Amino acid sequence: EPEVTQTPSHQVTQMGQEVILRCVPISNHLYFYWYRQILGQKVEFLVSFYNNEISEKSEIFDDQFSVERPDGSNFTLKIRSTKLEDSAMYFCASSEGRGGAETQYFGPGTRLLVL
């Protein structure tokens, strides 16, 4: 069964450093998402992406964050200058279509620790 994959599984970085989290969505999916889960808290929506454009973003997704689909398979989340409060599990998801009924399929997550 096709799966969303994410790399790395864990990343430790120093405050102020840039990090890039990578995702490979399911191959025939066209809509891509990033969510995050701070330890002990809810899973929160960050951004959705379609046709090389951001289609929706939350208030969390400020200028420090960016997303890109650099090639036909990868989808990346970049944090330009990490803060301590960026420490969280970051989940990538993808869906075949855009409608509200579409199921989003999630990857295993990248655990980011900012020191």
Added chain:
Amino acid sequence: AQSVAQPEDQVNVAEGNPLTVKCTYSVSGNPYLFWYVQYPNRGLQFLLKYITGDNLVKGSYGFEAEFNKSQTSFHLKKPSALVSDSALYFCAVRDIDFGNEKLTFGTGTRLTIIP
């Protein structure tokens, strides 16, 4: 605005007994509702969803959920619990009428099945 409440942080059930994990939602319009499960060190796995039609939805691993519009609830159920059902369960909602792409998650319920 859309929101989800999972009133129980922890649910313990004896193996073989029926289980219920509760979820209530709030949307301005009409909801699409989802259940996901998270096993240790794994991503969010889709279990089932309610879109329209029959209020009782059947999903993976023998789980089902009942949509109740008057009570704004979408409780997850299983007739006979297995030890392997022990995991973290998340309810999520999307508001149909506002065209949101994002899923809004509850805080999660940790289900423990006692042998």
